[in-house]
Amino acid sequence: MLRYTVKRLLQLAVALLGLSLLLFAWFKALPGGPENRLLPENATDQQREALRAALGLDEPVWVQYGEFLGRIVRLDFGSSLSSGRPIATELADRLPATIELSLAAMVIAVGIGIPLGYLAARRRGTWIDFGSVSGSLVGVCIPVFFLAAMLKVVFAQELGWLPTAFRLSAGASYTEVTGLRVLDGIITGEFDIAADAFLHLVLPAMALSSIPLAVIVRITRASVLDVVGEDYVRTADAKGLKPGTIRGRHVMRNAMLPIVTVIGLLLGSLFSGAVLTESVFAFGGIGSFVYQATTERDYPALMGFILIIAVSYVVLNLIVDLSYGFLDPRVRVRK
């Protein structure tokens, strides 16, 4: 297992290096460099040259890449061209909100999706099956921003059951620990804060969970159908084991392999996909930041964002691979 982990970590380093090269090349290739954004249109060529020199853009490409690499290793993405604040600080301020939202959405998707997918498979051909399969089709088809807006109108504005926006009620005093506010509230014992943050989280998380929920229902159903036809499930049955044991130890443990892969990838997509949901609920995550950075051609900010997303994908993939080793002994012992 150690050997497997080390191997995966080395692969991770290579993947990240390739990623940085790709990012760097991409930003170099983009038309209209940052000097055009920072200087007025009537700036002289000397002014442009001076700024390029100041930004280090006149150095040879490989020197620029070296510096770029050095900076990102130190998590120094430069300063935002719009706010002037360091990108790392901007992202660090906003990231916890997005992480909290994504995790909450995933908890909903996994918590409902796996049992529902299992039921659909075991009651194949019944209304549970048809309902969950067609429901998941609808879930995939509805645009997230539309679902978010609908949920907000119905449950927040019309029924008034849940707050319409933000992460906490106005005036709530809050002690930050991890930035995940529900968790923070529980850690610091401010349970009213935790409850308040939780209520604010419900609608955005529901909206964001629709697609992963649908995908997880379908993959679970397919995977369980695959596994229940296997000979070893029949063997388990021939042993006279209780249905719960057969379900847990023999069906689900095998069926989890493809599900775990999909969960890892979905979590990565949630991270970047939270942008729309966040804007509907003014959730204050990296979504609004990225939106602004894109419209204002704030390259360092975009670079930082893309890097964060890419790294999170790579890391999530690593976690998926490692959990594979944990779930499937055939992967573990492979030399």
Add this chain to the structure above:
Amino acid sequence: MALLEVEDLRVAFGAATAVDGVSFAVDEGKVVGLVGESGCGKSVTSLAIMGLLPKGKGRKARAAKSRNGKVPAQAEATGPEGTGPEGAAGDGAVPPGHGGAVAATPQGIAVGRRSNRGGADVSGRAAFDGVDLLTLPPAAMRRRRGADLAMVFQDPLSSLNPVVPVGRQITEVLERHRGLKGDKAVKEAANLLDRVGIPDPLRRLKEYPHQLSGGMRQRVLIAIAVACAPRLLIADEPTTALDVTIQAQILELLKDLVDSEGTALLMITHDLGVVAGICDEVNVLYSGRVVESAPVRDLFARPTHPYTVGLLGSIPRLDLGTHEPLTPIRGSIADVIRWKDGCAFAPRCDRVAPACVEGEPALVGAPHAHRCVMAEEIA
């Protein structure tokens, strides 16, 4: 009374009849063979006895009809698939008391289970120590499976869970039926592995199926099957997936277990060599029915049914020249032919006579029984 008495067992998948009225008995301490080619219904027979066939939900209309005694809820009474309520309920998903329609028939109590997608209609009787296994509720059957009667499957790799250590796959059955937990269960599992001839059992217990050889996997499956000292062991082609040298070892092991414990063994095989080596009695199956049934020596000495004759004739012989062609049985098994219209083997039989297709041939004679109207002429 024999330990296992199968009477008029019928299994149908929708309109297709797989087992068409099979009867045989297995005495304690005896090895009984079920022999036949692929598709003759031998595996389905064993799965039906174990209660491992996918069942459909009982259908109310059918149940009501059956109670009136109009429809004997048997295989032939089954309409085409897909007319019943949808839903494949696996084992354990069927609520007790919902498992099928119980009907009084001339044969006694028969149970009809409404099939749906892939579900099986099972009827007849499979009495184990006097208790009909086919009418037991699922929970009661689960308590017996793995304890009173156990099964060894054909493909040892796919029959073991790839992500659970073999030790756990043995201890779970000890835990379930013998109440052994923790160290006690592990110790007993090691004993079992030792008994089936696996060296270094404590190390092997921690390994996964893919780390074991084919022969060892089959030994593990046998260890699981004998873990709770079952009175009946069903082995479905236990040597088919193995090398010839390993086959002999596994047969030897099964024979030893039967001899030492007095276990009854039902041996499902297509291999007459296996039959000759291990069985006391043989039932030859063709197209879902027993066509010949005899003590093993009798069968090999005086095969009576043309199908049995053909099977024995198609075995390669060492005393014939190497260029001597094998003698096959022409044609292949057909599932559309019904026994009630005549002998199902008639289209492939070299000695077919008009009498063969003039109605259902009966199984006659004891202890050497055959189902052939031409038997006297052949003999």
